[in-house]
Structure formats: structure tokens, C-alpha cells
Amino acid sequence: MRFYDILVAGGVLTSFLTSLLLFTRGRYQLHANRLLGVVIFTWGWYALLYLLVITGWIRSIPWIHRVGSPLYYLIPPCSYLYVRSVLLDETKFRKCDWLHFIPALINVIDLMPFYLADMETKKAVVNAITTDFNLSYQKGSGMIPAFWHFQLRWIQGIVYLVFQWALLYRITKKDKLENFSNVTGWLFTFSAFSTIIYTGLGIMSVIAWLNLGSGVNLLSSARSVPALLQILGFMCLSVYLFFKPDILYGIPREVYTSKSPVANTGQIKVEQSTDHHHKESKKDSCTTSKREAPFNPELMNMYVCRLETYVRLEEPFKKQGFTVNELALALQIPLHHLSYVLNHYYKQRFTDFINTCRVNYVKKRLEREDWRSFTLEALANEAGFASRSTFFTSFKKVTGLSPSQYLHFKD
Numbered sequence: 540m541r542f543y544d545i546l547v548a549g550g551v552l553t554s555f556l557t558s559l560l561l562f563t564r565g566r567y568q569l570h571a572n573r574l575l576g577v578v579i580f581t582w583g584w585y586a587l588l589y590l591l592v593i594t595g596w597i598r599s600i601p602w603i604h605r606v607g608s609p610l611y612y613l614i615p616p617c618s619y620l621y622v623r624s625v626l627l628d629e630t631k632f633r634k635c636d637w638l639h640f641i642p643a644l645i646n647v648i649d650l651m652p653f654y655l656a657d658m659e660t661k662k663a664v665v666n667a668i669t670t671d672f673n674l675s676y677q678k679g680s681g682m683i684p685a686f687w688h689f690q691l692r693w694i695q696g697i698v699y700l701v702f703q704w705a706l707l708y709r710i711t712k713k714d715k716l717e718n719f720s721n722v723t724g725w726l727f728t729f730s731a732f733s734t735i736i737y738t739g740l741g742i743m744s745v746i747a748w749l750n751l752g753s754g755v756n757l758l759s760s761a762r763s764v765p766a767l768l769q770i771l772g773f774m775c776l777s778v779y780l781f782f783k784p785d786i787l788y789g790i791p792r793e794v795y796t797s798k799s800p801v802a803n804t805g806q807i808k809v810e811q812s813t814d815h816h817h818k819e820s821k822k823d824s825c826t827t828s829k830r831e832a833p834f835n836p837e838l839m840n841m842y843v844c845r846l847e848t849y850v851r852l853e854e855p856f857k858k859q860g861f862t863v864n865e866l867a868l869a870l871q872i873p874l875h876h877l878s879y880v881l882n883h884y885y886k887q888r889f890t891d892f893i894n895t896c897r898v899n900y901v902k903k904r905l906e907r908e909d910w911r912s913f914t915l916e917a918l919a920n921e922a923g924f925a926s927r928s929t930f931f932t933s934f935k936k937v938t939g940l941s942p943s944q945y946l947h948f949k950d
Contacts, residue, residue, distance in 0.1 A: 544590060544593070544594055546774075547586055547589065547590045548590060549774065550583070550586050550774030550777070551583050551586045551587045551590065553583075553774055553777040553778055554579050554580065554582055554583030554586070554774070554777045555580065555583050556777075557576075557579050557777040557780050558576040558577075558579040558580035558583065559576075561573070561575055561576035561579065561780075562576045568624075568625065569630075570624055570629060570630050570631055570632075571621055571624040571625050571629075574617045574618075574620050574621040574624060575617075575621045575729075577610075577613055577614075577617045578613075578614050578617050578618050578621065579776070579777060579780075581607065581610045581611060581613060581614050581617075582614065582736070582776075583777075584607040584610060585607065585611060588603070588604070588607060591603070592668060592669060592675060595669045597665050597668075597669060598662075598665055598666060598669060601658065601661040601662045601664070601665040602658065602661055604661060604664060604665055604668075605650055605653055605654075605685075606654075608646055608650060608688065609643040609644070609646040609647045609650070610643065611692050612640075612642040612643035612646055612692065612695065613640065613643050614696065615695050615696045615698070615699035615700070616639035616640065616699060618699065618700075618703060618729075618730075618733055619639075619699045619702055619703045619706070620632075620636060620639065621729075622703050622706060622707060622726050622729070622730065623706060625722060625726060626706065626707070626710045626711075626723075626726070627710075642691075642695065646688065649682050649683050652682070686747075686748075689744050689747065690744055690748065692740070692744075693737055693740045693741040693744050694741075696733075696736075696737040696740065696741075697737055697741065700730070700733060700734055700737060703730055703733070704730060707723070707726055707727060707730060710723075711723045728779065729776065732772050732775060732776040732779075733772075735772040736772035739772065839880065839884060842870075842872055842876065842877070842880045843880065843884055845870055845872070846866075846870060846872075846877075846880065849869060849870055850896055853869075854896075854900070855869065856893045856896040856897050856900070856922070856923045857897075857900070857921065857922060857923045858923060859923050859924075859925045860925070861893060861923065862889075863877065863878065863881075863889040866889070891933075891936075893923070894924075894929070894933040894936075894937075895933070895937050897919075897922040897923045897924055897930075897933065898922075898933055898934050898937040898938065899937075900921075900922040900923075901915075901918050901919060901922050901930075901934070901942075902938075902945075904918050904921070904922075905918075905945075905946070915930075915942050916930070930942075
């Protein structure tokens with residue numbers, strides 16, 4: 540077994556694992572995640588069959604040949620529908636969307652004679668294609684020659700990619716979704732990987748077309764750059780998702796409007812200037828786009844209430860070295876959801892959020908008469924600051940004044 544084949548096997552494994560997570564772990568964007576799961580799984584199946592053929596292992600399981608062929612027609616429409624469902628907040632198919640799956644259905648009907656053939660016939664086909672890779676473009680077909688399916692699939696993929704890129708351009712550029720960048724960034728990455736994969740598939744299919752019947756053994760080109768483009772493309776796509784848990788598990792997203800629960804709740808804000816900045820940014824975003832932030836407002840509201848109540852009552856920020864993991868565990872909120880709330884609702888990183896809480900605590904202590912019994916450094920240490928410099932930097936960042944200037948204006 541060559542290193543190239545080990546690489547393919549790794550791609551198959553990661554794609555199957557990723558698709559399993561997309562089907563079973565996502566609580567939000569279920570419709571979109573299932574579409575993406577179909578895409579990732581089918582690419583993995585395609586690579587698995589490719590690996591079985593070039594290694595000859597398919598001789599042990601001849602019945603598997605052409606089983607996944609109709610699924611390959613699902614990749615382009617599912618990719619396009621996935622991008623559309625994420626951008627347009629769709630939770631189910633439109634009635635006309637089922638038309639996208641007609642080619643796959645036609646392929647199932649076309650291959651019924653081969654599916655119903657006896658095992659000896661399938662073994663003969665498998666033995667032929669493992670002996671001469673060129674025959675994989677001809678053997679095991681139905682009423683339509685297998686060669687044409689290979690050509691139609693990559694052409695279908697290119698056509699759908701054109702519409703997919705056009706949709707991305709229209710939504711992200713013309714609708715000006717500046718605050719939607721974390722999601723659109725992923726969609727651009729996904730589309731780029733899809734383009735790389737179909738470029739490799741197209742090159743391989745054209746090579747097969749030009750060399751069909753020429754006597755040139757395509758098995759040597761099977762382990763070539765065009766095939767490598769496909770394998771690396773879907774493998775990198777799968778691995779990339781593991782570093783994007785908000786995509787893999789599904790970000791709770793919904794259209795924000797000025798009447799959203801978050802916009803109208805009278806919750807306690809951690810810091811007045813931060814709240815004012817947040818309201819202003821929300822007001823500005825509502826004038827340009829309804830997609831202020833890709834998060835479900837009801838869930839956001841629940842998380843914010845839980846977070847602010849915990850901070851107000853327990854004052855966890857007073858513990859030096861307090862981490863985002865500890866906060867997520869205490870709130871019983873998934874870590875990537877908590878990070879999303881901090882980044883998009885408060886417009887702060889965790890460190891800035893905690894230091895803001897500490898500065899507000901110091902400001903409240905300065906309102907009490909007994910504060911003069913302590914030094915500023917002592918108050919900062921009580922609030923959870925680990926050093927004098929961090930306290931002074933954070934205090935000025937939050938209030939716009941140094942502690943001494945703040946005391947001067949206060950008095």
C-alpha cells in the first residue's frame with residue numbers, strides 16, 4: 540500500500556467522521572448541517588470506491604461497485620442548497636428544490652439492471668476494471684454508458700459552482716453583511732474547496748476522454764495531481780471543520796431586527812460605555828442590513844441573562860487567573876457559544892470582558908466612603924487584577940481616564 544493510498548484512506552476516515560458529527564451533533568441549522576453532511580459523506584464514499592479500485596481490494600466486495608453512483612449527483616445541488624440555506628436562514632426545502640435531485644433519481648433507474656445482476660456478473664466487472672483501469676469508465680453501467688456519467692457529473696458540478704459563487708457574491712456584497720463575516724468566510728472557504736475538488740475531477744475526466752481507447756493505462760494517472768487535488772480538497776475540508784466548532788455543531792442563527800428580544804430587554808449591562816457602543820452599533824447595523832448578528836435572539840437573550848446574573852451575584856472575576864473555560868462550565872454553556880456571545884453581543888474578547896467587570900467593581904468600591912482605607916493597588920487586587928499595570932491599562936481602556944484622573948473628576 541503506497542503513501543498516496545494511506546492519504547486517501549485518511550481522507551475517507553475524516554470525511555465519514557465529520558459527516559457523522561454533522562448529522563448527529565448539531566442542534567441548530569439542522570437543515571443546513573444535513574445538506575453539508577450529505578456532501579462530505581458522498582465525497583468520502585467517492586474516495587473510498589476510488590481507493591478500492593486502484594488497490595484492487597474491491598475484488599473482495601464486488602457488490603459495492605456503482606452503489607454510490609447516484610449519490611455523486613447530489614453533491615453539487617446539496618452544496619448549493621447548503622450555501623443558500625445558511626445565507627437565507629432556510630430551515631427546509633422549497634417545493635421546487637426537489638427538482639435538483641432528478642439526475643440522481645434518473646441514475647438510480649438507469650443502474651437498476653446492474654444492481655439486479657447476479658454476483659458473478661458483478662465480479663466479472665470488478666475484475667475487469669481492476670485489471671484495466673480504463674474500463675472503470677465503461678463497465679458496470681446501465682442504459683446510459685458509464686463514461687457519460689463521469690463527464691456529466693463534473694459538468695454538473697461546475698454549473699452549480701457558478702450559481703453558488705454568484706449567490707455568495709450577491710448576498711455578501713450587495714446586501715453588505717459586514718457582521719456576517721464569520722459565516723460568509725466559511726462559505727467562501729467551502730466554495731473554494733469545492734472548486735478545487737471539481738477542478739481535479741474535471742481534469743481527470745478530460746484525461747480519460749482524450750485517452751479512451753488509446754491503450755494508455757489511466758491507472759498511472761489515477762495517482763496523479765488531478766486525483767490528488769480531489770483527495771486533498773475534501774480531506775482539508777473535513778479537517779477544517781474540526782477547527783470550526785461553530786460550523787460543525789451549528790451556530791444558532793436568526794435574523795436580527797430592532798424588535799428582537801435582546802434589543803428590548805432591560806438587562807443589567809456589565810459596563811455602561813460598552814452598552815452604549817453596543818446599542819449604537821446595533822442601530823447602525825439595522826439601517827444597512829437585518830442580519831446584525833448570526834445568532835438566535837432568544838437563545839442569545841437567555842445566555843446574556845444567565846451570564847450577567849452569575850457575574851452580578853457570584854463575582855467570579857475576583858478570582859485571579861479566572862478562565863473562559865471555568866466560566867463556561869459554571870454557566871453550563873458550550874464554550875464556543877459563550878465565546879460567540881462575548882464576541883458578538885458584548886463586542887469583547889473574554890479577557891476584556893472580565894477586566895471590564897473588574898474595573899466596574901473598582902468603580903463601585905470607590906463610591907463607598909471606606910475606600911480611602913485602601914490603596915488603589917489593593918482595590919485592584921481585590922477585584923481580581925494580577926498586576927498594577929494591567930489594572931491601569933484596563934481602567935483607562937474602559938473609562939477613558941487613568942485612576943488618578945478618574946478620582947480627580949469624581950471629587
